[in-house]
Amino acid sequence: MTPNELNSPDYDIPEELQNVVAITTLDKIYNFGRRSSIWPMMFGLACCAIEMIAAQASRYDLARFGMEVMRPSPRQCDVMIVAGTVTKKMLPAIVRLYNQMAEPKYVVSMGACASGGGPFKEGYNVVAGIDKFLPVDVYVPGCPPTPQALVYGLIKLQEKIDKQSIKQVRWYQKGPDSVEVPIPMLGPDLIDPRRIPEIKAKAAELANPPAPAEESAA
Amino acid sequence: MTTPAPVETIDPSAVAGQKLVEKFPGAVTADERPGYSGWVISAEKLTEAAAFIHDELGYDLLSSVTGVDYLEEGKMEVVYHAYQTTGGPALVFKVRVAREDPVTVPSVTPIWVGADFQEREIWDLYGIRFEGHPDLRRILMWEGFAGHPMRKDWKEAFHEEEVKPFKSRWPGGEHIFAENRTAYGDNVSFEAGFDPEKWIPTDPEEALYASLKKYKTEVIDGIPTDHILVNMGPQHPSTHGVFRAVVMLDGENVVSLKPVMGYLHRNHEKIGERNTWLQNMPFTDRLDYFNSMSNNWGYSLAVEKLMGIEVAERAEYLRVIMAELSRIQNHFILIGMLMNDLGAYFTPALYAFEERELILDIFEAASGSRMMCNYHRFGGVVRDVPEEWMKKIHGLVFDRLPGKIDEFDRLLTENELFVSRLKGIGVLTPEQAVNTSMTGPMLRASGIPYDIRRADPYGIYDRFDFNVAVRYNGDMYDRYLIRVDEMRESLKILEQALKQIPEGPVNSQKPSYITKVPAGEAYGRIEAPKGELGYYVVSTGKPNPYRYHVRAPSFINLTSLEMTCVDEKIADFVALLGAVDIVLGELDR
Numbered sequence: 001m002t003p004n005e006l007n008s009p010d011y012d013i014p015e016e017l018q019n020v021v022a023i024t025t026l027d028k029i030y031n032f033g034r035r036s037s038i039w040p041m042m043f044g045l046a047c048c049a050i051e052m053i054a055a056q057a058s059r060y061d062l063a064r065f066g067m068e069v070m071r072p073s074p075r076q077c078d079v080m081i082v083a084g085t086v087t088k089k090m091l092p093a094i095v096r097l098y099n100q101m102a103e104p105k106y107v108v109s110m111g112a113c114a115s116g117g118g119p120f121k122e123g124y125n126v127v128a129g130i131d132k133f134l135p136v137d138v139y140v141p142g143c144p145p146t147p148q149a150l151v152y153g154l155i156k157l158q159e160k161i162d163k164q165s166i167k168q169v170r171w172y173q174k175g176p177d178s179v180e181v182p183i184p185m186l187g188p189d190l191i192d193p194r195r196i197p198e199i200k201a202k203a204a205e206l207a208n209p210p211a212p213a214e215e216s217a218a
Numbered sequence: 219m220t221t222p223a224p225v226e227t228i229d230p231s232a233v234a235g236q237k238l239v240e241k242f243p244g245a246v247t248a249d250e251r252p253g254y255s256g257w258v259i260s261a262e263k264l265t266e267a268a269a270f271i272h273d274e275l276g277y278d279l280l281s282s283v284t285g286v287d288y289l290e291e292g293k294m295e296v297v298y299h300a301y302q303t304t305g306g307p308a309l310v311f312k313v314r315v316a317r318e319d320p321v322t323v324p325s326v327t328p329i330w331v332g333a334d335f336q337e338r339e340i341w342d343l344y345g346i347r348f349e350g351h352p353d354l355r356r357i358l359m360w361e362g363f364a365g366h367p368m369r370k371d372w373k374e375a376f377h378e379e380e381v382k383p384f385k386s387r388w389p390g391g392e393h394i395f396a397e398n399r400t401a402y403g404d405n406v407s408f409e410a411g412f413d414p415e416k417w418i419p420t421d422p423e424e425a426l427y428a429s430l431k432k433y434k435t436e437v438i439d440g441i442p443t444d445h446i447l448v449n450m451g452p453q454h455p456s457t458h459g460v461f462r463a464v465v466m467l468d469g470e471n472v473v474s475l476k477p478v479m480g481y482l483h484r485n486h487e488k489i490g491e492r493n494t495w496l497q498n499m500p501f502t503d504r505l506d507y508f509n510s511m512s513n514n515w516g517y518s519l520a521v522e523k524l525m526g527i528e529v530a531e532r533a534e535y536l537r538v539i540m541a542e543l544s545r546i547q548n549h550f551i552l553i554g555m556l557m558n559d560l561g562a563y564f565t566p567a568l569y570a571f572e573e574r575e576l577i578l579d580i581f582e583a584a585s586g587s588r589m590m591c592n593y594h595r596f597g598g599v600v601r602d603v604p605e606e607w608m609k610k611i612h613g614l615v616f617d618r619l620p621g622k623i624d625e626f627d628r629l630l631t632e633n634e635l636f637v638s639r640l641k642g643i644g645v646l647t648p649e650q651a652v653n654t655s656m657t658g659p660m661l662r663a664s665g666i667p668y669d670i671r672r673a674d675p676y677g678i679y680d681r682f683d684f685n686v687a688v689r690y691n692g693d694m695y696d697r698y699l700i701r702v703d704e705m706r707e708s709l710k711i712l713e714q715a716l717k718q719i720p721e722g723p724v725n726s727q728k729p730s731y732i733t734k735v736p737a738g739e740a741y742g743r744i745e746a747p748k749g750e751l752g753y754y755v756v757s758t759g760k761p762n763p764y765r766y767h768v769r770a771p772s773f774i775n776l777t778s779l780e781m782t783c784v785d786e787k788i789a790d791f792v793a794l795l796g797a798v799d800i801v802l803g804e805l806d807r
Contacts, residue, residue, distance in 0.1 A: 042455050046482055046803055047507035047589060049459065057571035072455040089360055090460055090481040093452050113484075119501065121396065121405075122492075123485030124367050124374035125359065128396070128405050144507075144589060186422050187414070188364035189375075189406040196414045202402055207411035 006032075027165050034078075034104065035066075035161040038154070041077040042070040043097065046084025048111040048144040055147035065154060074100040079157065081150075082134075085113035085120050086127040088190040095183050098134050103171035103178050106161075108153055109136045112143040119143065127190070133181055230302075231309045234275045238311075241274075242267055249312060253524070253738015253757070256297075256310030261323055264313055265350075268298075268326045276302050277309050278652050279668070280330035282741065282752050282769040283337060285344040289370040292317045294346055297754065298326070299741055299769075303652055303666050305673035308741065315346075325351040332655020334777050343368035343487070353429055358480035358806060360422040364409065368488060375400050375407040381762045382493055430466050430474060445473060448788070452481045456559055456792040459802035463779075463791070470787050475780045479773075482806040490766035495521060495733040496596070498766060502753075503590040505768060506804040508548050511540040511581065512746045514594035519676055520742025520753040521596050524735050530726040533598030534678045535719040539611065540584065540593065541744075542708040542715070546619060547577040548747035549701040552799050553626060556698065559796035560639050566630070573622055576614060583607040596733055598725030615712045623705050631702070640695035644782035644794045647692060654778040657771055658749025660798060663700045664692035670745040677744075681718070682711045694790075697797040732761050739765075748772055748799050768807055772800040 007013070011023040044052060056062050056070065071077040074097045086094060098107070109130050112118030117128035130136060137160060140153035166172060170179070182193040191199065235257045239246045245263035249256045259267045271277045277300035286295040294317045299308045313323050325348035326333045337348040338357040345366035348354055355361065365372050376396040378384050387393050397403050408414075433445045451462030460481035466474040486505065490498050502517045503510035515537055522529065529537075554570030578588045584603045585591035593599050603611070630636050646656070651664035661668055667688040671679040687703035689696035737759040743752035749771025756765035775798050783791045 043453055045460055046484075047504055050507055050589065053567075054571060054575070057575075058568050059572070059575050072453075085482060085484045087481060087483055089483065090452060093460075093481075097453055117405075119504070120484040120489065122374065122376040122378075123489055124405075125480075125483045125485055126405065128376075132404070146588060185419055186360045187362065187417055187419065188412065189408055191406075191414055191417075192404075195404075199402060199406075199408060199412070199414050203408050203410060203412040203414075206401060 027167075030166050031162050031164060035158040037066040037069075038079050038106075038157070038161075039069045039071050039077045040067055041074055041080045041097070041101070042072045043080060044083050045086065045090065046113065048083035048114070051144045051147055052081055052083045052110065052150060055150045060147040060151060062151070062154070065151070065158070067154060074098075075102060077101060078104065079106040079108055079154075080134075081108045081110050082114040082130045082136075083110040085118065086130050087125045088127055088184075089125060089186065091127055091133065091190065092183050092186065094130070095133055095181050099178075099180050099183070104169065105178075106137045106157060107134050108138045108140060108157060110140045110150060110153070111145055112141065115139045115141065133184070133192075135179075229307060231307045234271070234277070234309050237275060238267060238271065241270055246311075249310075251738075253736060255739070256312055258312050258314055261313050261315050264324045264326070265328075267311070268329045271300060271309060271311070272329050275309070276304075279303050279657075280326070280332050280655055281308070281657070281743070281750055282754060282767075283326075283333050283340065284754050284765075284767040284769070285340040285346055285368070286756060286765045287317070287344060287368065287370045289317070294321050294344065296323050296340065296346065297739075299752070299754075300330075301674070303668045303673075305668075307674060310741070319345070320347050321345060322347045322349050324349050325354075327351055330655065331653050332774060332777055334654075335773060339773075342366070345369065355425045355429075356480075358483040360480070361425055362420050362422050367485070374485075374488065375402065375405045380492070381760070382497060426464060426476060426478065429476065430464065433466050433473060443468070450791075451478075457795065458555065458800055461795070461800065461802055461805065463795070465783075465788060465791060467788055470789075472783045472786055472788060472791055475783045475791065477776055477779055479776075479806050482802045484803075484807070486768060486807040487766055491763055493763075494731070494761050495735055495763060496731060498763070499594065500590065500592040502768075503592055504803055505770065505807065506746065506748060506751070506772065506801045507589055508551060508801060509541075509544045509747050510589060510591045511537075511544040511593060512744060512751065514591065515541055515677070516742055516744045516746065516751045517753050518594040518596055518742075519744060520740045520755045521733070521735060523740040523742055524738055524755065524757055525596060525733070526736070527597050528726050529677075530598040530723050531720055532602070532722040533724045533726075535715050536584075536599050536603065536724065537594065537677055538679070538682075538715045539712060539719070540581070540591075542712045543577050543580060543611075543614075545708050545747040546705050547574040548799075549705050550574055550626070552701055552796075553630070553698065556793065556796045557630070557636075559793045560636065569626070573619065576618070580607060580611055580614070583610075595725055595727070595729070597727035598723070600725075602724050612716060615709060615716060619705075620709060623702065623709070627702055631699070637695065639790075639793065640698060641693060642691075643694045643790050644786055644797070645691065645693045646778055646782055650778065650781060651692065654781065655774050656749070656778055657775065658745065658747070658799075659687075659697060659700045659704065660749065660775050660778070662687060663689045663696040665690040670743060670750060674743070676742075679711075682714050684710045694793060694797050735759070735763075743769070746771055748801070748804070749775055751804075768804070770804040770807060772798075772802075772805040773807075776800065776805070 109115045114130045120126045121128050138153045138157045142149050185191040245260045279301045282299040293314050296313045298311050342356040435444050446467040448465045451457040452460040462478040464476045502513040505513050550570040550573050554567035557566035582588045585593040646664050648665045667686045669686040684707045689700050735757040739756045741754045752769030754767040758764045
């Protein structure tokens with residue numbers, strides 16, 4: 001960050017102190033620190049994970065953005081790059097990992113599959129987009145996205161972080177400091193706990209087609 | 219010098235089949251449907267016949283087992299492809315049973331352990347019970363999932379039409395969101411009257427842990443000793459993706475190990491049977507996503523066999539060049555990642571990725587994409603390699619890669635730490651390796667010189683002079699060395715191919731969206747970097763495959779994982795898994 005970016009505009013700093021003193025806002029310093037050391041989770045699902053590793057490797061070198069420290073533990077990371085096809089069988093594990101991450105936490109959906117099912121959308125074991133369960137911050141298109149595209153997506157995430165204010169961020173407000181997503185269950189098919197009443201009503205409706213009254217009962 | 223005897227073109231598998239008919243009169247018949255080959259064995263005699271095929275006829279390597287659902291005929295079929303490790307074509311035998319639940323077929327696992335996972339897969343996806351299978355659980359879907367999804371009368375939630383192109387998108391293109399078409403507004407379906415509140419969650423893992431129950435607390439020297447159960451994965455840095463292993467430990471030693479897969483099961487086969495023939499090509503890219511060039515080849519080989527077409531001469535060379543480059547980058551990555559697993563965190567992998575990027579540049583120039591090349595077409599390849607890039611391939615093959623392979627060799631092969639971690643660990647004897655259907659480097663590291671490029675040549679591999687790399691100890695160190703050997707052999711092939719490559723068209727066919735494929739079946743297999751990659755396709759003469767099955771080397775090579783890990787340390791399991799060389803996209807499909 002150059003002094004011009006760091007300093008707040010309305011304060012004059014004497015010339016002899018310009019290399020020593022900076023007058024800035026807490027938000028700027030706070031966000032600068034956060035966005036320059038985003039640790040991604042070492043978490044690959046499918047093909048996109050290989051491009052994520054390629055982005056880490058020498059040619060593209062994510063270390064330039066302070067993102068080279070990939071942590072296998074969700075407790076230690078700031079961003080979850082959902083890199084690949086999300087399957088129903090894997091989904092409970094992904095949601096659990098997200099719940100285990102400490103705030104502030106971000107989700108980057110990498111590739112067509114994670115963003116909306118991609119070429120495998122019609123598959124019986126495929127979840128059509130991770131955003132049905134987790135709040136996604138940045139979508140990176142491509143199948144798989146090139147490392148450049150991923151780097152661009154992560155720069156967009158940095159820009160997003162820059163715009164946050166310490167006064168408004170969720171994790172410094174009163175109330176629960178983290179949003180827990182209910183963990184889906186593997187039954188006869190994938191059951192989303194948030195949609196149980198809906199599923200019940202619909203299944204009842206399918207069992208007795210001319211009984212629309214049951215829908216309102218649920 | 220005497221003149222060599224005239225070569226008789228007798229198909230050894232036909233001779234073997236005749237012997238089979240003589241041995242089991244009435245129970246074995248030739249498959250005479252047009253376009254089909256092989257022998258149909260009655261289910262009652264299968265166990266005996268399989269023992270005869272293995273012991274007397276010498277077909278010791280059971281490569282592929284797959285199910286086919288002939289809905290209209292009311293039949294289910296299990297198709298076996300067995301090979302001799304001395305080389306030659308397959309003996310194809312089939313079992314046809316009535317399509318009425320419970321569909322049962324005797325298991326061949328007592329004869330070929332390699333059928334283990336494949337039979338579990340057929341049970342999972344087709345609901346065919348294998349009697350006598352030691353551990354018949356679902357393998358790709360979870361226990362409790364409703365239905366057997368590959369059956370032709372099983373429809374997924376997002377089902378729109380039987381075959382593509384869908385009328386909603388072609389030619390008019392009025393696409394409706396799949397979510398808006400389904401009853402539950404999502405990719406789920408429940409039977410009518412299902413009540414999630416009254417549904418009692420069953421533990422999908424119950425059957426898995428039940429198979430480990432036999433390990434109980436023992437009293438050793440007066441001290442009660444417990445076993446520890448460790449779940450590694452599906453999110454674990456050492457499992458190369460979303461693979462999971464349930465490991466039973468005694469102290470640090472592995473007592474038992476159960477692989478759990480299906481976390482990346484994205485329904486290639488179900489989608490593939492809806493796609494048109496050509497539409498499957500980009501899907502094959504996403505199987506083993508390190509080697510899309512080889513994957514394409516296996517599929518085009520199978521379909522070309524069915525179509526009975528020739529491949530353009532220049533395209534044959536381009537296929538060899540791309541496949542061998544792909545093998546080199548795969549083995550580089552494997553060695554780099556193996557070092558990761560051994561604890562040399564990421565530095566060797568960075569060396570590997572440097573070379574891989576250079577090879578990917580070539581793929582990008584040829585096909586337009588780094589990883590998902592989609593380069594092959596039936597009868598050739600999609601486009602030629604630009605002239606200046608041909609020079610780059612020359613530069614890479616003749617100048618850069620030989621030195622880089624030597625560098626890896628110099629840095630690692632005699633490295634004290636490396637050697638002491640690998641030597642003598644996870645030994646697989648030749649008999650075990652063949653019996654568990656290992657293919658590729660895993661088999662050759664155990665002393666069986668079986669390479670499909672030599673044993674059953676495809677493409678133009680019979681024109682090249684190269685050695686089949688083989689090592690004899692079957693331990694992890696040999697599994698590393700064989701990769702280095704293979705990279706050197708690949709370079710030999712590349713050098714010859716680059717010198718011989720002729721000018722000319724790159725496709726013998728006219729480009730077309732709809733491919734006419736005559737009715738019948740075909741099995742195309744190639745020596746992919748990870749082992750034998752086979753595609754079993756059945757055509758009914760329509761624009762879509764009736765059956766599209768992938769025989770994935772990563773999947774079947776894991777059959778021996780428990781065998782190699784037992785009595786080794788838990789830390790060695792990580793490396794042993796790395797040395798198998800798995801890719802989850804292909805493993806789970």
